[in-house]
Structure formats: structure tokens, C-alpha cells
Amino acid sequence: MxxxxxxxxxxxxxxxxxxxxxxxPAQAGTLTGATIGGTAAGDYLVYDVSGNSTVKVSNTQTNVQKVLDGSAASPTGNVELRATTEQSGFDFTKNTTLSGQIGGQSITLSSLTATDWFGAGLNTTYGAQNFANTWFNQFYDAAGLPSYISRAQAFNAFLGIGGFQRSSDPNISYVNQNDTTGEIKIGLAGHYNLKDYYAPLLGSLGSLLKNGFQASEVVKATYNGKTDFLYSFSATASGLTNSAGIGADGKSHSGNYEVSIKGVPPTAVxxxxxxxxxxxxxxxxxxxxxxxxxxx
Structure with a gap:
């Protein structure tokens, strides 16, 4: 007994x-040791949060690390890589990177260069076999233009306003990892309604854009020996806008676009x-x- x-x-x-x-419960790891680099290492901006507004703060490593601690449920500030893409004379051969460690692995997030978009030969023709055409065809579908505006016509108009370089400066708002599955999720701050941004730039063509259409900027991610271009055409409302301080427009950062990488699960503790x-x-x-x- x-x-x-x-x-x-x-x-x-x-x-x-x-x-x-x-x-x-599955734990969520975050990016640590965040550092800025690249061939244009000084070309970035840091946005923190004040109430429901994103506001520019000093470009310090402390601030960079601080604003990356959000999630899809609660996005915070962000780090904008290669922030001068909209300026005349922009050098499209250089990049800005955000690097760090997550789950014991190194990860680097980067802005895009002209070579990333158009290949080594910089072929800017519609129909070329390059990332620019692959991405733009999806962008065209999301924009909801009428069928009488051909893809080639829209591509050339987008190229003419510097649309590809304007889509090359991702605003990184968080980098999180599920410690069980290893999946890494990256938040990209952008416009919840992208027509607000592109309609004034495209003139009469801009008025034909679908109201409320969504598209993130593109981030180049290098992790575990593999490089991918990550982007999304679906956003959730962030609850924030860039509506305070110099350069605020009251519309930027209103959408949160989440992209993901199949990561390596960290060693369980x-x-x-x-x-x-x-x-x-x-x-x-x-x-x-x-x-x-x-x-x-």
C-alpha cells in the first residue's frame, strides 16, 4: 500500500x-544591440511617441533601441532608414542599415538601392526581369487603377516621380521573435491610406487611385545567411500619426504593415x-x- x-x-x-x-506560454524576444550602419550610416531619423503622435528625437543608439519595443497590437515609434529619398540629388547607390541580435542570431535590415530594384544593369524598362517589375505589378493591383491605364504607363509615371526610391526608406517600428516557432515579425510604419501620399505627386493619374489603398515601403532583410525583400499590401491602424513638430503631415505612420521571416527558434530556457x-x-x-x- x-x-x-x-x-x-x-x-x-x-x-x-x-x-x-x-x-x-510562448515568449517574444526583441531586437537587442541595435546599431545603425551602411554606406549612408548618417541618413536616418528616429521617431518616438508623444500621446498619439510620432515625434522626431535625437539620433542616438539609446533612442534607436527604445523605439523598437512595440508590437502589432501596440506600435510605438520607428527608425526611418535612408531618410532623404524624397530630396533632389538623392544618391540611390547607398544604403542605411539597422543591425542587431534576436534569439542569438544576427539580423540586418536595410534600405534599398537602385541595384536592388533594377539589377546590376539598372534596367528601368517595364517588363524587365527584376525586382522592380515584380513588386510594381503587385503595387498596381493594390492601387486599383482603371484598366485603360496600362501597367507600363503607370510604371513609367511612378518611375518619373522617384517612386521606387520613395519606397526604399522603410520605417522600422519593431522586430520581435516568437521563441517557440522562431518566426520573426517586423513592423513597418506607413500610410494607412496611401492615396493621401501619391495623389498629389501623380496629378491626374493620382486622382484615379483607389481611396484607401495600402502598400508598405520595402525592407531588405538579411538573416541566417539569406536575404529577402519584405513588404506588405495590408495595414492595420496604428493609432498614431506624425502630427507634431517640423515636417509633420498628420498622415504618416498611421498604418502598421507587418512582415515576417521564418526564423531559427532560440534555445529554450x-x-x-x-x-x-x-x-x-x-x-x-x-x-x-x-x-x-x-x-x-
Whole structure:
């Protein structure tokens, strides 16, 4: 009878320990050691949050790290890479990067260059086999232009206003990782209604854009030996706008576009409560051995 009771105690303790392991919630890791680099390392802006507004703050490493701690449910400020893309004389051969560690792995997020878009030969023709054409065809569909505006016509108009370089300066608002699946999610701050931004630039063509159409800027991500171009055509409302300070327009940063990478799950570290549960199991076995010795 005594042995049966001991087995029951041991079984229950082991069940508790295993249950704790099975039901432990997935943790979310964030980017650490954030640093700015690239061939145009000084060309970035940092936006923090004040109330419901994003506001420019000093370009310091402390501020860069601080504003990256949000999530899709609660976006915060952001870091804009290659911030001068809208200025005349912009050098489209250089980039700005945001690098750091997440889940023990290195990750680098970068603005795009002309070569990224158009290839080494810088082929800006519609129909060329390059990323610019792949992306723009999706952009055209999202913009909802009438069919009598051909893709080639829209492509050339977009190229003419510097649309590709304007889409090359991603605003990174967060970089998070699911510690169980390894998935890395990156928030890109942008316009919730992109027609507000492009309609004035495209003139009569701009008036034909679908109201409320959405498209993020593009970020170049290098992680675990692989480089991808990440972007989205679907946003959630961020609850924020760039509506305070110099350069504020009351519309930027209103949308949160989330993109993702299939990441490497970090090495699991048990929760303190799980460790205590396992120690309890070990304690039962120790007690059992002591009782067995005492009965000899």
C-alpha cells in the first residue's frame, strides 16, 4: 500500500512537471544591440511617441533601441532608414542599415538601392526581369487603377516621380521573435491610406487611385545567411500619426504593415516555475530512495 501511494505521488509530480512544460506560454524576444550602419550610416531619423503622435528625437543608439519595443497590437515609434529619398540629388547607390541580435542570431535590415530594384544593369524598362517589375505589378493591383491605364504607363509615371526610391526608406517600428516557432515579425510604419501620399505627386493619374489603398515601403532583410525583400499590401491602424513638430503631415505612420521571416527558434530556457516543478519531481525520487534505505 505504501509503495502504491509513493507511485501515485511520483506520477502526479511528473504530470505536473510535464504539464508545466507543455503549457508554458510562448515568449517574444526583441531586437537587442541595435546599431545603425551602411554606406549612408548618417541618413536616418528616429521617431518616438508623444500621446498619439510620432515625434522626431535625437539620433542616438539609446533612442534607436527604445523605439523598437512595440508590437502589432501596440506600435510605438520607428527608425526611418535612408531618410532623404524624397530630396533632389538623392544618391540611390547607398544604403542605411539597422543591425542587431534576436534569439542569438544576427539580423540586418536595410534600405534599398537602385541595384536592388533594377539589377546590376539598372534596367528601368517595364517588363524587365527584376525586382522592380515584380513588386510594381503587385503595387498596381493594390492601387486599383482603371484598366485603360496600362501597367507600363503607370510604371513609367511612378518611375518619373522617384517612386521606387520613395519606397526604399522603410520605417522600422519593431522586430520581435516568437521563441517557440522562431518566426520573426517586423513592423513597418506607413500610410494607412496611401492615396493621401501619391495623389498629389501623380496629378491626374493620382486622382484615379483607389481611396484607401495600402502598400508598405520595402525592407531588405538579411538573416541566417539569406536575404529577402519584405513588404506588405495590408495595414492595420496604428493609432498614431506624425502630427507634431517640423515636417509633420498628420498622415504618416498611421498604418502598421507587418512582415515576417521564418526564423531559427532560440534555445529554450525553462521558466522558474517549471524548474521548481522539475525539482519537485527530483525531490520525490530522493525521498523515495531515502525511505528505501531506512527500511533496509
Amino acid at each position: 505504501k509503495m502504491t501511494f509513493q507511485k501515485l505521488v511520483i506520477g502526479a509530480s511528473m504530470a505536473i512537471g510535464v504539464s508545466a512544460l507543455a503549457t508554458a 525553462p521558466e522558474p516555475s517549471i524548474i521548481l516543478g522539475l525539482l519537485g519531481v527530483a525531490g520525490v525520487f530522493t525521498t523515495r530512495r531515502q525511505l528505501k534505505k531506512a527500511s533496509i
